[in-house]
Amino acid sequence: MTNSEIMRLPLHAIAHGRAGDKGNVSNISLIAYLPEAYDFIASEVSEKKVEALFAHLGAGAVKRYELPNLQAFNFVIQDALDGGVNASRSLDRHGKTLSFILLSKMILDIPRNLVPENSPYLNPDFNWQ
Amino acid sequence: MMDKTVYIANGAGFSGDRFDAAVPLVARLASCSGPRYLMFEVLAERTIAIAQIAKEKDPASGYSPYLENYLRPILADAQKHQIKIISNMGAANPAAAARHVHKLAKEMGLAPFKIAILKGDDVTPYLDRQAIMEAETMEGTSLAGRTLSAANAYLGGDAVAEVLKTGADIVLVGRTTDSALVLGPLIHEFGWSESELDKLAAGTICGHLLECGAQVTGAYFADPDFKDVPDLAEVGFPLAEVQSDGQFVITKAEGTGGCVTKATVTEQLLYEMHDPSCYLVPDVSADVSAMRLSEDGPDRIAVSGIKGHKRPDKLKVTVCIDGGYMAEAEMSYAGLNAFKRARLAGEVVLKRMRAKGHNGDIRMDILGAYSVLDGGKAERIEGKNLPFDSDYRVRLALVCGDRQTAQLLCDELGHLYCSGPAGGGGYRASVTEQMASASILLDRELIAPHIQAEVISHD
Numbered sequence A: 001m002t003n004s005e006i007m008r009l010p011l012h013a014i015a016h017g018r019a020g021d022k023g024n025v026s027n028i029s030l031i032a033y034l035p036e037a038y039d040f041i042a043s044e045v046s047e048k049k050v051e052a053l054f055a056h057l058g059a060g061a062v063k064r065y066e067l068p069n070l071q072a073f074n075f076v077i078q079d080a081l082d083g084g085v086n087a088s089r090s091l092d093r094h095g096k097t098l099s100f101i102l103l104s105k106m107i108l109d110i111p112r113n114l115v116p117e118n119s120p121y122l123n124p125d126f127n128w129q
Numbered sequence B: 001m002m003d004k005t006v007y008i009a010n011g012a013g014f015s016g017d018r019f020d021a022a023v024p025l026v027a028r029l030a031s032c033s034g035p036r037y038l039m040f041e042v043l044a045e046r047t048i049a050i051a052q053i054a055k056e057k058d059p060a061s062g063y064s065p066y067l068e069n070y071l072r073p074i075l076a077d078a079q080k081h082q083i084k085i086i087s088n089m090g091a092a093n094p095a096a097a098a099r100h101v102h103k104l105a106k107e108m109g110l111a112p113f114k115i116a117i118l119k120g121d122d123v124t125p126y127l128d129r130q131a132i133m134e135a136e137t138m139e140g141t142s143l144a145g146r147t148l149s150a151a152n153a154y155l156g157g158d159a160v161a162e163v164l165k166t167g168a169d170i171v172l173v174g175r176t177t178d179s180a181l182v183l184g185p186l187i188h189e190f191g192w193s194e195s196e197l198d199k200l201a202a203g204t205i206c207g208h209l210l211e212c213g214a215q216v217t218g219a220y221f222a223d224p225d226f227k228d229v230p231d232l233a234e235v236g237f238p239l240a241e242v243q244s245d246g247q248f249v250i251t252k253a254e255g256t257g258g259c260v261t262k263a264t265v266t267e268q269l270l271y272e273m274h275d276p277s278c279y280l281v282p283d284v285s286a287d288v289s290a291m292r293l294s295e296d297g298p299d300r301i302a303v304s305g306i307k308g309h310k311r312p313d314k315l316k317v318t319v320c321i322d323g324g325y326m327a328e329a330e331m332s333y334a335g336l337n338a339f340k341r342a343r344l345a346g347e348v349v350l351k352r353m354r355a356k357g358h359n360g361d362i363r364m365d366i367l368g369a370y371s372v373l374d375g376g377k378a379e380r381i382e383g384k385n386l387p388f389d390s391d392y393r394v395r396l397a398l399v400c401g402d403r404q405t406a407q408l409l410c411d412e413l414g415h416l417y418c419s420g421p422a423g424g425g426g427y428r429a430s431v432t433e434q435m436a437s438a439s440i441l442l443d444r445e446l447i448a449p450h451i452q453a454e455v456i457s458h459d
Helices: A037-044 A047-057 A096-105 B022-030 B047-057 B067-071 B075-080 B094-107 B129-134 B157-164 B180-190 B197-210 B262-270 B338-355 B403-414 B444-450
Strands: A006-010 A019-022 A025-032 A062-067 A072-077 A107-111 B006-010 B036-040 B084-087 B115-119 B148-153 B170-172 B238-242 B248-252 B279-281 B284-287 B292-295 B301-304 B307-309 B314-336 B363-367 B389-400 B425-443 B452-456
Touching (some): A025 A096, A025 B262, A047 A062, A047 A096, A072 B262, B006 B022, B047 B148, B084 B157, B094 B170, B157 B170, B180 B197, B197 B238, B197 B248, B197 B284, B197 B301, B197 B307, B314 B403, B338 B363, B389 B403
Parallel strands (some): B006 B036, B036 B084
Antiparallel strands (some): A006 A107, A062 A072, B006 B238, B115 B452, B238 B248, B292 B301, B314 B425
């Protein structure tokens, strides 16, 4: 296998993040494990794609903020929380689990060298699907 | 003058946080020389409304019910080592909280503390309730016709610093921004002025990083095999070492679990943040878009490059109102064909609720098939291969205006113990009273004259 090999993997293979809530707005950070992955994420994880991932929750516009110094992004997603913590009927009223929509459901063609060396995703026996 | 370091540790990040987390922090602070502070952040948005309602029933209550739980383990050592304590445990009644601490100190055989409180965050004594309820909310919701339970302005670090001027050992406040519990001591110790915006911004971000307790030191971070965290069970709570120019290091007590890395600090930095170039608090608009993190030894991250811009003209006031009821009811189905049995159970309840005239917005999840990430949308399972032999749990939820309807939903699922599909078990249901809230912006001038510190003396 070479470093330029392309692997079909979820965003979870190259980044981590955390969700926060304010009213009916969710914000989800996305932080690259490796600095080399920042530009790839910048070109692949667009506001439009994230909007599509959260549409089934009734979410509206998504704004992406870039923090290259921290190899991080911040996605601010309107109307994602079924009215917010005081109105939501979800089991997770704060939407704390929602960071894992972004990490789990966005599947990309990722260059192998952007995945951390010790990642289970590089183990041929690892089945994430 | 020698440049001093101010040490600030946080022993609680929310009202349900661990009661003994501050013990290793106090030991660590005791070994530092310079001004030392221990904070406890325990006040969520709705907590203050619950406290306000309690105070109306009993004027001696209305503050954190956990005050003794948090303070008893560390009060003697804090006094011995002259560590100041600063907390929003005062909630809706800081004066009563202060009297409770005096009583606790006496009971523990300690010398009397000097305790000061902050007043003025509760706007209901001095602003017209009608005007509050008619104000335009930031969320666009209307408050008209609702019952007001609390309205509190988020006060800033400047107000907390005023309380510290009294020379208090313990400062108890109600509603301030959480980060003000850190910025206040820094303004007080370094004499930062209103125009030193970069420093005020740095102190604010330092507070933002500390305010959720262990969320910056490896908690709420572990993702086994991908992001491992050492000894999460004994995770250490955070401590900041701050310089007069606003640069600071985030670390934790030695010998505790968890970790402080660029990744843990970045996750917490962006937690509940929107535009990273304008994080608004009463004292400043903080800008972290050019912030830098660097490693400064094991479990030590140095933070620099934070900018500050002009503070907002208005202060945010959170208004809490009655919010109806939430009903939640669940039942498990397991083994072969469990998904269809769980789904049938939910459909039976929905049909019976409709027949009784309740076409309200009842949400159905089937845990194990579709739930939180799917927004409770059954169509999300289309094309998926759900295990035929598995464990599923149907969940119905409703938020409505009256308790009877909420209770009816719970009862309808409960009836399925005898009248539902085969093999249902593990029924749990609850009806909980809701508190709703909205934010309004008010001119600083309406609030500022009412902000004041008061020393609460012991008997």
